[in-house]
Structure formats: structure tokens, C-alpha cells
Amino acid sequence: GIQVEQSPPDLILQEGANSTLRCNFSDSVNNLQWFHQNPWGQLINLFYIPSGTKQNGRLSATTVATERYSLLYISSSQTTDSGVYFCAVLGPGANNLFFGTGTRLTVIP
Amino acid sequence: NAGVTQTPKFRILKIGQSMTLQCAQDMNHNYMYWYRQDPGMGLKLIYYSVGAGITDKGEVPNGYNVSRSTTEDFPLRLELAAPSQTSVYFCASSYRASGDGPQHFGDGTRLSIL
Numbered sequence: 659g660i661q662v663e664q665s666p667p668d669l670i671l672q673e674g675a676n677s678t679l680r681c682n683f684s685d686s687v688n689n690l691q692w693f694h695q696n697p698w699g700q701l702i703n704l705f706y707i708p709s710g711t712k713q714n715g716r717l718s719a720t721t722v723a724t725e726r727y728s729l730l731y732i733s734s735s736q737t738t739d740s741g742v743y744f745c746a747v748l749g750p751g752a753n754n755l756f757f758g759t760g761t762r763l764t765v766i767p
Numbered sequence: 768n769a770g771v772t773q774t775p776k777f778r779i780l781k782i783g784q785s786m787t788l789q790c791a792q793d794m795n796h797n798y799m800y801w802y803r804q805d806p807g808m809g810l811k812l813i814y815y816s817v818g819a820g821i822t823d824k825g826e827v828p829n830g831y832n833v834s835r836s837t838t839e840d841f842p843l844r845l846e847l848a849a850p851s852q853t854s855v856y857f858c859a860s861s862y863r864a865s866g867d868g869p870q871h872f873g874d875g876t877r878l879s880i881l
Contacts, residue, residue: 659826662809691869699855699875706869745807753817754800754825755870757809 660685660749664758671735671765679730679761681745689748690721691755692730696741702714704743735765769793771825773858773873780848780880788843788876790814790858798861799841799869802827803834816841848880 661684671677680688692704705712705719707728712719716735721728732739742762746755782832792799797818802825812825816835830852832844833878841860845852855877859870 693872699877701857701872701875703869703871740877746809753798753815753823754812755810757811759807759809 659752660687660747660756662745662747662756662758663683664743664745665762666761667759668762669764671763673735673737673765673767675734675735675765676731677735677763679732679743679745679763681728681730681747681758683726683728683745683747685726685749687723687726687747688750689755690728691724691746692719692728693744693746694739694741694742695760700745711751717758732763737767738766739763761765771858771860771871771873773856773876775876776874777877778879780878782848782850782880784848785844785846786848788845788856788858788878790841790843790873791839792841792858792860792871793839794860794862794871795838796860796862796871797838798863798870799835799859800859801831801841801843802857803827803857804857804875805854813843813856841843845878852878854878854879859875 694702742760746757800815801813814833816822858873861870
């Protein structure tokens with residue numbers, strides 16, 4: 659299966675700071691999603707972004723499929739942004755998403 | 768909007784017991800999936816289904832069984848529960864092939880085998 663690497667593994671931010679999370683993947687993909695797993699364990703869909711750039715409020719994401727990476731930007735971070743951010747990809751002809759091991763974000767007031 | 772509903776939310780089993788984790792979706796999605804998430808890790812696929820009556824194995828199918836008699840429901844069965852099956856289980860669904868739109872996830876079932 660496709661290898662997915664996320665960096666950094668852990669990130670601590672002061673409230674109001676900006677951050678960039680990275681996802682590298684080992685092969686071409688048809689599907690890339692970013693999720694936020696909140697402290698209660700729920701997986702929240704942030705972006706479906708196999709290519710290009712999308713924005714949703716303080717969050718935006720960019721996928722450069724030809725270079726096999728995606729970036730998630732969080733601006734003006736809030737304590738409610740804390741949790742684990744997962745990148746998941748799906749390759750051509752495959753049926754399951756391959757998940758990275760996540761970036762654990764802690765935003766302190 | 769219910770989306771993907773999983774029951775129960777929590778369960779403790781003894782070694783050797785069996786149980787069924789329930790998953791239902793109301794979005795008329797053809798594709799459904801079961802994943803497990805071990806501590807500190809991402810999710811891994813157990814089984815998936817591309818439509819009623821059709822199921823197939825994922826990365827980690829051993830110790831589990833599934834069935835898909837309707838479009839809405841995709842139960843996951845554990846026979847002879849083992850401590851290695853202690854995990855959080857997520858069900859997901861998507862409209863078409865996974866490369867053509869996002870997967871939507873339920874809230875998970877936290878299962879402990881003692």
C-alpha cells in the first residue's frame with residue numbers, strides 16, 4: 659500500500675499562532691482527505707483535496723499531486739483546534755484510505 | 768442529518784466472547800468500510816463493501832466477519848474475542864468509489880477485551 663508520512667508528529671502552539679502540517683505520500687493518489695480527531699475521538703472531515711487548494715475559514719489545504727505532498731494551514735489557532743490531524747490517501751484502483759500516523763496539535767491559551 | 772451511526776459507543780468483552788458492532792448510514796451510499804484504530808496510530812481497513820451482497824477483505828481482516836444485506840447496514844462481527852482486538856472501531860461510507868468523493872465516518876465504537 660501507499661506510505662503516508664506526516665510531520666511534525668507533535669506541535670505545541672500559543673493561541674493565535676499559525677502552523678503548517680505536512681503530508682508526504684509515496685505514490686500517485688486519487689483521493690486525499692484531511693481529518694481532525696478531537697479529544698472525544700470523533701473524526702471530523704476537514705478537506706477532500708486530491709489536488710489544488712481549498713479554504714474553509716481559518717483552515718486551508720493545498721495538495722501538489724505531482725510532487726506527492728499536501729499541506730494543511732491553520733491560522734490564528736484556537737484551543738479548540740487541539741487534537742490529532744490525520745492525512746489519508748487512496749491510490750488508483752484501491753478501495754481503502756491509507757492513513758498517516760497523525761500530527762498531535764496542542765494549542766495553549 | 769444522522770449520517771453514519773455506530774452502536775454501541777463503548778463495550779467491554781471477555782476473552783472468547785462474541786459480539787456484533789452495528790453501522791448504519793442514511794445517505795444512500797454504495798460503499799461502506801470498517802476500520803480499526805490502535806492507540807497512537809492511524810486507521811487500518813478491516814473489511815469493505817461496494818454494495819449490498821458484496822464484501823471484501825482489507826488490510827487486517829483476521830478475526831472478523833461482515834455481511835451487507837441492505838444498502839444501509841454493514842455490521843461487523845467478532846467471533847472469539849482476543850485482547851489484540853482491543854481498539855476503536857470506525858465505520859465509514861462513501862457514495863461511489865473512494866477516489867471519487869470523501870468518506871464519511873461514524874463516531875466510533877471503543878472496544879476493550881479483558
